[in-house]
Amino acid sequence: MGHRAKVLTAVLLGALAGCQRATDPVARGREYFHAFGCVRCHAIGAAGAHYGPDLSYIGFRKTAAWLDLWLGNPHAWKGHTVMPNLHLPESVRKDLVAFLAEQKGEAFARDGKPWEVPALAKDPVKRGETIFLHAGCTGCHGIAGVGGNPNNNVVGGEIPSLRGVRDRYNAEELVEKIRLGSIPGAANPRQPAPMVRMPEWGKVLLPAEMKALASYLVTLDPVQGKGKKGSAEDF
Ligand code: HEC
Ligand code: HEC
Known part of the structure; x- marks a missing residue:
């Protein structure tokens, strides 16, 4: 192939790849x-x-x-x-x-869902914990629900910790909270609305999965003392 043909081929291939990408x-x-x-x-x-x-x-x-x-x-x-x-x-x-x-x-x-394994079938708490990790509840509520993640324009400035959440809701109420999600109110109505909401998990998770999550959440003891943060080792 001559030099011009090579250049032309390169240009064409480049353009084609460029287009597709x-x-x-x-x-x-x-x-x-x-x-x-x-x-x-x-x-x-x-x-x-x-x-x-x-x-x-x-x-x-x-x-x-x-x-x-x-x-x-x-x-x-x-x-x-x-x-x-x-x-x-x-x-x-x-x-x-x-x-x-x-x-x-x-x-x-x-x-395949990582929580659909035989070892977890009879252990709703462990199954709930596995869903908590892989659905990414950790991304907002922290490892084991310890909290510490910011949100803009909310009272306290943070996405709530889920430690001790059983003191605020029973298992049925937790399932409903997870299913429907919720939009945090703006601390200051003149500022931009909070960017992070509690998602409506009922759109992607099955009732049995949300029930397993609630079984796990009620096991989370309140954290005594301030400043307890999760390590990045077990997301
Ligand atoms: C060295 C490890 C590391 C690398 C590399 C890294 N991340 Fe992350 N990423 C994290 C950790 C840890 C968090 C959780 C942060 C926190 O809560 O403080 C995170 C959080 C996130 C989140 C938010 C998750 C959520 O649930 O809200 C997204 C999205 C993300 N990373 C995307 C990326 C993308 C895309 C790349 C590559 C361009 C990347 N990350 C590279 C460690 C990493
Ligand atoms: C994208 C961020 C985000 C993710 C992911 C997320 N949440 Fe939330 N969650 C929130 C926010 C924000 C609130 C507070 C909502 C409000 O103030 O109305 C909340 C509130 C809650 C509450 C009520 C807490 C209270 O004290 O009132 C529960 C329970 C809960 N989430 C469970 C979960 C579970 C279980 C998962 C995973 C299936 C999950 N969340 C994933 C953002 C998130």
Whole structure:
């Protein structure tokens, strides 16, 4: 092949690849999720690690606006988070947001739900704990529900801890709370509304799964003393 033909082929192939990739931000986002090492800390379905929250339901529980803010700089939202600021170029960030926004549990439909294992069938508390981890309740309520995650414009500035939640709700009320979710009221009505809400889990979880979650939540003892934080080891 002559030089001009080579150049032309390269240009055409480049344009073709560019077109295919340009039209599918989700596919690009999936590639970046691997290329930028997100999988070293996060799982989607059966693949990845659990150093950070499981992201199989991330597109269900968090909005694209929040994801964009978080990936822009995690420390701007949560000062002491161990998730590093990866200084992502804007185009990469947008594609990652498009990919993450698509993650609404389909990976579990494909790979199997981690709580659908024989060992957990007769142990609702342990099953609830496993759902708590993999549905990503930890992403908002912290490991074992210890709290410590911020929300904007809410009284106290934080998403509630779930330690001792049994003192506020019985098991049936917990199931209803999980099923319907709830939108926190704005502390100051003139400021932007809180960005993080309690999702309506009834849209993606089965009644038996929400019941198992409630069985687990009622076992969470109140934390005595302030400043008890989860470690990042068991998301
Ligand atoms: C060194 C480990 C590490 C790496 C690498 C990492 N993360 Fe994280 N990530 C975490 C941890 C830990 C948290 C939980 C932060 C907290 O609560 O303080 C988190 C939180 C998140 C959340 C919020 C989860 C939720 O449930 O709200 C998203 C989204 C996220 N990471 C996406 C990514 C993406 C995309 C990448 C790659 C560009 C990435 N992370 C790379 C450790 C990491
Ligand atoms: C995207 C963030 C987010 C995720 C994920 C999340 N929650 Fe929540 N949750 C909240 C917020 C915010 C509130 C407070 C709502 C309000 O003030 O109306 C809340 C409140 C609650 C409450 C009531 C607490 C109280 O003291 O009133 C329970 C129980 C609860 N969540 C359980 C769960 C369970 C179980 C899961 C996982 C299936 C879960 N949450 C996942 C954000 C979240």
